[in-house]
Amino acid sequence: MRGLSRATVIVAATAVLSGCAAFGGGSKPLDTYVLTAAQPSTAGRRLTNRQIIIAEPSALKALDGENIVIRSSATSLQYLDGAQWGDRLPKIVQARLVETFQRSNRLGGVGKPGEGLAVDFQIIAEIRAFDIRLDRGDTANVAINVNLLDDRNGVVRATRLFEANAPLAGSGNDAYVDALDTAFGTVASEIADWAILRM
DSSP: OTTSOHHHHHHHHHHHHHHHHHTTOSOOOOEEEOOOOOOOOOOSOOEEEEEEEEOOOEEOGGGSSSOOEEESSSSOEEEOTTEEESSOHHHHHHHHHHHHHHHTTOEEEEEOTTSOOOOSEEEEEEEEEEEEEGGGTSEEEEEEEEEEEETTTTEEEEEEEEEEEEEOOSSSHHHHHHHHHHHHHHHHHHHHHHHHHTO
């Protein structure tokens, strides 16, 4: 194999692996999921002169990845078998929070850091919980702590922990993720309404 380039070796290995998958030797693909954006209130204060950015939320390692967390107790966790998020959970939460704020149609601009906005406020969030609690009657639990930061003077204008639960309506991976999506939707819309009221 000395005469083969590294790229050629990789292509050859890929072809062999693809052949194995074609004959049933490959593992079953994981069910892959994303969250949906919530619809906050479109009524109330319109701050067309305000622009806000949503920073990527922080999270402990168990929640800072693509695994979907299941808890059988407050101190024990495992991951949903055969399923994954379509990206790291903090990135998905960030993207859907941006979309939720945009759906309010009450701000002059909403985006992520680095998108060129003249920033007035920042949403600094921490994902505290994003899991299915088997010890709480099989419910989805989402908890996100939020600081509303005035970017003009560096002062935190307000802080609050947002938490919501949603019961499972069935079994299987789809039911687990649907419950998490419902709980997240409640939290996301509350965050947007709360933050806009305090700008």
